[in-house]
Each structure stands twice: as structure tokens, then as C-alpha cells.
Amino acid sequence: MNQITTPAIRLFVICFVCALCLGLCSEITKEPIAAQTKKTQDEAMAAVLPDATFETVEDFESTGNTVTGVNVGKDSSGNTMGFVVSCTTSSFGGPLEMMVGVDPTGTVTGVRILSHSDTPGLGAKATEPEFYEQFTGMSGTLAVDKDGGQVVSITSSTITSRAVTVGVNDAIAWVTENGGAY
């Protein structure tokens, strides 16, 4: 009996202490992580639609199923400068979160990738300016070069390039359909 209970009790003690440490660590890092996430989002919003103050649109109507949130950007006198649309699309390694700035006419003002799970050195190149800057100024329905479109895809990472393009398309579509109401 002792041969079974002693190891079981000791394993339990080790697990219990580890769980306590993890809980403590999670508590300590909770606030810095939340602050980091918010900072990343604020920076991304400011980058895709400069000089605007943002208001979150509470009950937006999603046109594509990738749109997860919309912020209206207004200038100092309250006129609508554009929209920052958050999208989550499905990419090579999992979900890809991005923010797309679109002006009221449906032209892209900027794109930033917030998080992704793609391969470093390949799909992860979507986070580099060389790739995402090309979307600035584009409008209409976009497609990557392999599909006959105007988006220059990342070498060996067509799936990631498509994922970003889908998000940009949905963002433009949302603004074209609903933008007039704000």
C-alpha cells in the first residue's frame, strides 16, 4: 500500500506547489501583459490611421465573417476621418489578427499585423513593412499575384499573403457598406 500512496502523495505535493507558483506568476504578470496588449493595439491604430481619436463601434454589422471589431477615427472637430477594422483570418499556422485602416471612400490607409502563428523567416515576414506597406492606397477587391491580383505575395508564403488580403478585403467591404452611417 505504502508503495502506491507515498509516490502519489509526493507527486501531488510537487504539482500543488507548482500550481501555486504558476498562479502567483500569472497574477503578477496579468497587468503588464494587459498593458502590453493595449499598447500594441493603440500603436497599431495610430499607425494605420494617423492623427485620429478613436471611438469603438459597439454593435457593428459584420459583412465578411473575419471582421471582429471596428473603431471610428475622428479628427479634432468631430468629422469622420476613417475606420480601423480589426480582422481575424485563418492563415498557415493558425489565426492571424490584423488591423486595417480604411478612409470613408474605401481606400486603405494602413495595415498592421497584431499576432500570428506562422513560420518565422517565411510567413512571419507579413509583419515587415516591405509586405504590409503595399496595401496602403489600394481599394476595391484585392487578390495576391498568384491569383492574378495586384498584391505581391511573400515568397513561399502564399497562404499567409492570402490571409492578409482576405482581411483587407473584408475591411474595405465593411466600410463601403456601412461606413456612410458614421
Added chain:
Amino acid sequence: MNKNIRVLIDGIIFNNPVLIQVVGMCATLATSVSVINGVGMGLSTTAVLVCANIVVSMLRKFIPDTVRIPCFIVVIASFTTIVQLLLQAYLPAINDALGIFIPLIVVNCILLARAEGFASKNGVVASFFDGLGNGLGFTALLAVMGAIREFLGSGTVLGMAIMPEAFPETLLMVMAPGAFFTLGILMAIFKHLIAGKGQSEEE
């Protein structure tokens, strides 16, 4: 003290975790795409390895033989999670670059191999040096592989372009086959160089 330095050098060179023990292959092949990725992964692994080795060594008389593997894994997984939380909170840049590789530290064989093969049989100080040596050996190898693959694959080292634009980028080198080629060649050269020199004390 002399013995500890010997343990440290063993980990880095004569008993290098990747080149000699041939453990931790998955992480080696996946993260050696560039120098920065390799060093980041290496140092994160070193941090977990040192902590896990110390704790396993302290608990070596408490851990029952029959359930030692679950105990090691719980300790390793806890430290990995702690490292991930700390990186997310205080070093977001490294966390972004290494994202999905951090949780993979748990399944890196180096950690279990050192816990089972060294820390569970040796004192705390020796285990610290063993963890540090193996971690640094792993980091050094990842850095060298990262440099070779980054140079041949993208014409850059540490993200800086050092070859003219016309340099033919060998895409194969940043993809999986390039990792196998590089590792195989490095392993052959390394074994040739240290053949007959210095015997691991463990064997």
C-alpha cells in the same frame, strides 16, 4: 570547483546536447532560421534548463523513483510557462519573434535528458553548471546554424544585408531541408574535430 568547470565545458563542447547527445532536434531544426531566433530560443531554453535542473536536483531525494518522469515534466512545464508569461509581460519583442516556439521548450528532450541523466543524480551546484553548460552549448549551436542558414538563405546576418542585391538567395536553406543539411554537415565536422580529445566524465 574544478569539477564544476569540467561539467560546464562538457555541456558546451564534449557532450554538446545537439551534436553529441543528439537531443532537442525538433527545436534545433525549427528555430535556426536566423541568428536572432536561434539565440532567443537558446537563451530561453537555458533559463528553463538551469531552473529545472536546480529544482530537480534539490528534490532528487524527495521524488519517488516510480513517478520521477511526471515529476520532472511538471517542474519543466511550470518553468516554461513562467518564462512565457515573463516574456509576454516584459520582453514583448522577443515573445513576438519566438511566439509558438516557447511552449515547445516543454517537449525539448534536452530538459528531460538533463533532469533524468544528471540533475537527479548530482548535487545542486553541479546541476546548475550542467544546465548552464548544456544551455549555452545549445545556444551556440543554434547561433552558428542560424548564421549559416540566414547568410545562405537571405544574404543577411543578424538582419543586416551583407551581400549585394544580386546575391542568389537559396530559399531551400531557410526551409526544413536546409536545416537538415546544415546540421548534418556541422555534426560531421564537429565529430571529426573533437575525435579522441576529452572524454565525457559521464560515460
